[in-house]
Amino acid sequence: VAPDPADEPVEQAADYPPELARLPPGRHGLPREFVAHNQRERLIAGLAEAIAENGYTGTTIAHITRNAAVSRRTFYEHFASKDECFVAAYDTVMEQLRERVGEAFDGAADWPHAVKAGIAAMLRFLAAEPHLARLCMVEALVAGPVVVERYDAAIQSFVPYFQSGREGRSPEVLARLSPTTEEALIGGMMSLISRRIIAGRAGELETLLPDLAEFTLTPYLGSDEAAEVAREG
Amino acid sequence: VVENASTMRPSPGRHPLSREFIAQHQRARITSALAEETVAKGYRAVTVADIVRRAGIARNTFYENFSSKEGCFLAATEFAANEALRRVVDAAGEVDSWPARVNVGLAAFLHYVASEPALARTCIVEALSAGPAAAERYEHSIQSFVQLFRLGRKVSPHGEELPETLEETIVGGLFWIIYQRIVMGEAEQIEELLPELVEFSLTPYLGAEAAKRAASERPRAAAG
Numbered sequence: 001v002a003p004d005p006a007d008e009p010v011e012q013a014a015d016y017p018p019e020l021a022r023l024p025p026g027r028h029g030l031p032r033e034f035v036a037h038n039q040r041e042r043l044i045a046g047l048a049e050a051i052a053e054n055g056y057t058g059t060t061i062a063h064i065t066r067n068a069a070v071s072r073r074t075f076y077e078h079f080a081s082k083d084e085c086f087v088a089a090y091d092t093v094m095e096q097l098r099e100r101v102g103e104a105f106d107g108a109a110d111w112p113h114a115v116k117a118g119i120a121a122m123l124r125f126l127a128a129e130p131h132l133a134r135l136c137m138v139e140a141l142v143a144g145p146v147v148v149e150r151y152d153a154a155i156q157s158f159v160p161y162f163q164s165g166r167e168g169r170s171p172e173v174l175a176r177l178s179p180t181t182e183e184a185l186i187g188g189m190m191s192l193i194s195r196r197i198i199a200g201r202a203g204e205l206e207t208l209l210p211d212l213a214e215f216t217l218t219p220y221l222g223s224d225e226a227a228e229v230a231r232e233g
Numbered sequence: 234v235v236e237n238a239s240t241m242r243p244s245p246g247r248h249p250l251s252r253e254f255i256a257q258h259q260r261a262r263i264t265s266a267l268a269e270e271t272v273a274k275g276y277r278a279v280t281v282a283d284i285v286r287r288a289g290i291a292r293n294t295f296y297e298n299f300s301s302k303e304g305c306f307l308a309a310t311e312f313a314a315n316e317a318l319r320r321v322v323d324a325a326g327e328v329d330s331w332p333a334r335v336n337v338g339l340a341a342f343l344h345y346v347a348s349e350p351a352l353a354r355t356c357i358v359e360a361l362s363a364g365p366a367a368a369e370r371y372e373h374s375i376q377s378f379v380q381l382f383r384l385g386r387k388v389s390p391h392g393e394e395l396p397e398t399l400e401e402t403i404v405g406g407l408f409w410i411i412y413q414r415i416v417m418g419e420a421e422q423i424e425e426l427l428p429e430l431v432e433f434s435l436t437p438y439l440g441a442e443a444a445k446r447a448a449s450e451r452p453r454a455a456a457g
Contacts, residue, residue, distance in 0.1 A: 057364070141361040152416065155409075176441045178429035180410050187409020188402035195375075195401070198368065211396035218437055223391055230396075 040078050042068040044089040047082075052131040056086065056139040086135075086143050087150065093136045094154050100125050101158070111165050112221060112229045116213040118161055119189070123205045123212075126193065130202040137194040158186050165220045177219060185216045260298050263288050264309035267302070268351040276306065276359040306363055307370060310356045314374045317345050321381070331388045332439065332447035336431050338381065339407075343424045346411060350420035357412050378404045382434065389438035403434050 046068030050059040061082055065075050079085040104121035108114035126133035140151045162182040166174060189212050196205060214230035221229070266288035270279045281302055285292050299305040324341035325334035346353040360371045382400040386392050396402075407430055414423050428448045435444035 148416075152413070173441070176432065176436075176445050178432060180426065180429055181433065183413065184406035184410050184430070184433045187413070188404075188406025191375075191405025191409060192398055192402050195372065195405075198372075208398060211398045212402070214396050215399060215402045215437065219433075219441065223437065223440060227394070 039068070039070055039074055040088070041092075042070060043075060043078055043085060044092055046070075047085050047089050048093075048131045048135050051135055051139050056142045083143065083146065086139075087147060090136055090140055090143075090147055090150060093132045094150075097122060097125055097136065098154075098157065101161075105161055111167075112217055112225075115161065115165065115216060116209070116229060119212050119216070120206070120209050123193075123209055126197070127203055127205040130197070133197050133202045133205075137190065138197050141194075155183075155186055155190060159183065162186065162216065165217075169220065173220065181219055185219070189216060256298070259290065259294060260308065261312075263290065263295060263298055263305060264312060265352065267305050267309055268349075268355040271306075271355045271359050272351045276355070276363050303364065303366065306355070306359075307366055309352065310360055310367060310370050313349070313352045313356045314370065314377075317342055318374075318377050320345050321378075325381075331385055332435055332443075333450070335382075335385070335434055336427075336447060336450070339431055339434065340424070340427055343411075343427055343430075346415070347421050347423050350415070353411075353420055354415050357408060358415055375401070375404050375408070378407075385435075385438040390440075391438070395437060399437055403437070406433065 043064060046064045046066070047059070049067045050063035053059075054063060059082065061072065061075055064082070064085065065072050068075075075085070079088065100121040101118045104117040105114045108117045126137065136151075136154075140147050159182045162185060166177060169177075192208065192212070193205060196202065196208070210230045214226050217226035217229055220226075263284060266284045267279065270283045270287055274283070279302065281292070281295055284302070284305065285295050288295075295305075299308065320341040321338040325338040328334055328337050346357075356371075356374075360367045379400040382403055386395060389395065410426065410430065411423060414420060414426070431448035432441075432444045435447055438444075439447065
């Protein structure tokens with residue numbers, strides 16, 4: 001496939017999410033594979049931007065290609081449909097989010113602080129990237145069954161972080177945790193986060209850290225210890 | 234007797250039915266057809282033609298009642314949300330302590346979900362993807378339940394020290410678990426979750442032990 005002239009970036013780089021940065025404008029003479037990979041990332045960034053402006057249902061392929069500064073044909077070389085592009089975008093964002101959370105969790109001294117660090121990392125990521133936050137926490141639920149399934153799976157993927165808090169607890173504590181404790185805690189947390197994003201308050205998400213840490217730690221540690229960890233530093 | 238008109242049935246021998254009654258009945262029939270179609274193919278794919286066919290009415294009749302599919306959807310969720318809230322408040326009014334009210338209120342809510350799985354799916358699962366007006370409706374529902382849970386601060390030893398967002402997180406968690414069960418097609422067995430959901434809701438207010446005790450009790454009705 002010969003390079004499409006319309007694929008030359010035409011717009012100056014706007015404030016794109018740093019993770020999804022575009023190629024610098026101008027001729028680059030880069031290997032085709034690299035260009036293709038980069039086009040894909042530009043399309044994903046273009047989709048995120050279009051969604052922030054128009055919502056998922058209001059977004060058209062023309063919006064995406066305009067933001068990404070590629071041709072319509074290039075879009076269809078990478079994705080069969082808007083839905084497929086969204087799924088790719090969602091997976092990319094969630095992978096980054098999971099990576100941040102995992103690193104923060106693994107770097108903490110003990111389990112309660114690991115949970116707090118994981119939540120902090122998630123809030124920081126979402127607050128710094130409001131477009132991506134909207135894409136993965138709000139629009140994912142609008143984008144049809146395939147994405148909703150992925151959203152559900154993503155929530156489930158956070159369950160083990162909380163479940164590991166059961167290790168080493170006394171039998172009395174274990175007896176009062178139910179099979180759905182972790183799901184309810186994560187669901188409650190995600191619901192609060194997405195409602196803040198819908199309300200246009202993504203930038204303030206980090207202020208929720210003490211509340212969310214206390215809420216999620218209470219079933220395992222009891223109110224007093226949970227509040228202490230939550231309100232530290 | 235306060236009864237929602239759309240849940241009334243005509244008493245035999247009391248004819249002719251009033252125009253108003255027929256209209257209410259028609260609307261209930263159309264909204265339940267929408268709920269069934271939504272379960273079958275997802276809200277986005279449902280057309281007015283599907284609803285009309287399922288309800289067994291003329292297309293004109295649909296448009297005499299609703300301006301669009303969206304209007305019909307909002308009416309269905311509005312009806313269900315009011316009905317759920319009414320059942321919760323009625324049930325809670327029958328017992329005297331706040332933990333017991335949470336217990337019977339949640340029981341009434343889960344019972345409603347289990348008895349109307351199609352409507353529950355439409356309101357809890359599909360509402361999230363049905364556009365801004367539906368999202369606002371959903372938010373309004375969450376807020377009503379948030380207000381009911383807030384009353385727990387008065388009986389909690391931690392009272393006003395509790396996190397400001399606690400009730401929103403509890404209601405969000407409950408809705409999430411219910412959502413999950415509906416998505417898995419387990420709406421009819423949802424009442425089995427009552428003890429653990431009560432415990433989940435009460436733990437932040439009462440501590441884990443008292444919450445577990447309250448969750449395992451069969452609430453005693455208030456005198457009278």
